[in-house]
Amino acid sequence: MAVQRRRLKLGVTVLTINLFIFILIFRHSSQDKNGRHSVRIPSEPFWAKLLPNSAYWNRLQQIQDLQNNPILTANLSDTGLPYWATETNLSSEPCKHNNRVTTQVKDYNSLPSRFKDFLLYMHCRSYPLMVDQPHICKEPPFLLLAVKSQVSHFDRRQAIRQSWGGAGVVANKTVVTVFLLGNATAWDHHPDLSSSLQDESNRHNDIIQWDYRDSFFNLTVKEVLFLEWIQTRCPNARFIFKGDDDVFVNTYRILDFLKGLSEPKARDLFVGDVITEAGPHRDKKVKYFIPESMYVGKYPPYAGGGGYLFSGDIAARLRSVSQHVPLYPIDDVYTGMCLKKLGLAPEKHKGFRTFDIEEKYRSNPCAYKSLILVHPRTPQQMIQIWTWLSSPDLNCQ
Template sequence: MQPVAPYPIWQQLNRRFGSEWRMVGSLMKLSIEPPCSCSICKNHLPKMNASCNKTKLLGVMMMVNFLIYILVEVSRSYGKWDPLKPHMSSNQFWKKPKLSEAFWNRKQQHLDYIYNPLIISSTTATTSVSHTETTKPISMNQMDHCAPDDTIHTHVKDYSSLPQRFKDFLLYMKCRSYPMLIDAPGVCSETPFLLLVVKSLTPHFDRRQAIRESWGRAGILANRRIATVFILGKTLRTDFFPNVTEMLRYEASSHGDLLQWDYRDTFFNLTLKEVLFLEWMAERCPSAQFIFKGDDDVFVNTLNILNFLSKLSDTKVRDLFVGDVISKAGPHRDKKLKYYIPESFFVGSYPPYAGGGGYLYSSYVGIRLRNISREVSLFPIDDVYTGFCLEKLGLVPEKHQGFRTFDIEEKLKESPCAYQSLILVHPRSPQEMIKIWSWISDPGLSCQ
């Protein structure tokens, strides 16, 4: 480390050179006296020319300016650089995706294009159908007058070889709204904490009644208000269903908990049942805090649902969607299977989804599902369709061990304590529902 100079630098220079520093214009000029002529002074310094120093300094400055000029010109010629304008990449920012050959994928690509916010913001004034028009609320009693799509065989290359149930789905795939035959406007007249929504078929009177007398009983349970609705389509003689219209009307007038729409109730139309319910919920029961949606052949421990919900934080409640989640699944390609999906219809993998036997979600998620469902093309498997909707919302369903859509061990089926910690078990008959409910409702039941 060098020692610190005890005097200012200019004093040291004056002591050594007998000179002085002063400012002249913008340059520093050094005036030097004649060298020492004393006989005892051995330090004879050469006389420095101030004009020579000026010339050297100007020369250096000119060289620096010249180098800066060269760099700027090279930059301008190579990259068209302008310090006053942002630099834009010459590469294409957004590439239009390649159109898929699979029918559903093509339809979804079209919807993604229509609802793209960048495109919407730039075309709302020029397009014939605006974003507002395509997302306006659909009245529950709106008649779509939807006719079969007679051109569908030209869009699906192997249409003629598909199973009849798939042909029927494709013919009416564009239809999303149907008139309501039976409504239940009084179900949510008092705000329910939990709305139980049960998918059913018109002839399943015994299942619905067993649910009313067990886990789906409407009213107050554990100081919480429970409401129940059964959602139905229309069963036809062509599908070998008996005509139960009059019995259904009597049931609706007696219980006031049936919702029925005028569409053909088939396995592939369960997605339509989901979409129609979401519209009804948003219009008739938006104040329900939580929604459980399941089949009419499951047993649900409603008490355990209430216990589970009571422990959730506000943050958890907001995006709640739990069930028996299936991940990394894909379409079945075997025509003999119930869940067969041909490659001409869909390619790719399924998003994480909760098994359709039953799942639980918050009303906030329910409203968002209703809105986003209009941007997702109908898919013939309802729980997978809900998975697509959740994926578009940026949500992932959460797996809960209490949902047993594939049943429990045989040795535990007759054990009351086996059901106390569960939320859902599938399948169960009407008689089993009433029996299990009596077990878990018994205040004397003690399970360690």
């Protein structure tokens, strides 16, 4: 017993000495040589001066981030922000071209015409509907198939209706199909097919068309218009597949995949053929060319625009956040930018083959059974593959 008391007393003594040494060291470190408390001056400014990004899109996003920063807006007036960050967004109703961009993009005059057109109108986000299907989601679908198409692609749309895009009840789940179109006639001297398109719409009731120029760079416009349309016309769609009209989609496989998801996984679902560590092409001959005056930096992870699958909950969040992300001329990259803004990233799924499968497997029906998407496929090939997969005699053991 006496030994235990001596050990306890020794432990308390050692602890007291250590505490005393710590206090001496702390006091010494916080005083200068004359015993006064020293003041540490930072070697660099705490706040760096806000400078505009040299690339036009990056600068627009920078302005959006500053103007929507709750800390800045709560504590600073407009005069507290740099002059370049206080520009008022141009009204998009009615949408008029923005002449100021001709001086804000340093090499504007040397850019290809498709770029000039995009830059002049990239602030425009609202266009009138020419053809609508206001009651198509009267019964909320489990799966909404949204297909990007063009007016002249009658054969592709019909093949999709006869194959993977057939609306109705598939595998005991309600499926609704819509085709998303712009208007090419007025700008690009295409023949006037409006009468034929109206007949098609009256027959199938699945055409959605807006009055804007349907070009490659305006696919992002189609994206934001579709996100608005969903919230107005189909807000209760459980899941959405969005893709091109030259892909084959295994709708059976999609429904089977969705049935196995947990509720949290289903809510935050966004899957596709994900591309990472990519950046803009600088070669003017490439379709995806983006000049340095437009964008600098890497792209966030994004799912290839041939097709991807996401939840209705994600669609609502994308619609909201897209209002704070400037339009970008490549639609799948833009969607990746919006996801990043939400703090999310698309998930890669091996069933999405946007760069096709090996040639030796393309005529094998069983090669498509476990896949969700294959690109590209002709209308005839779509119907053939769907016939294979729908056959009760198909045996892929």
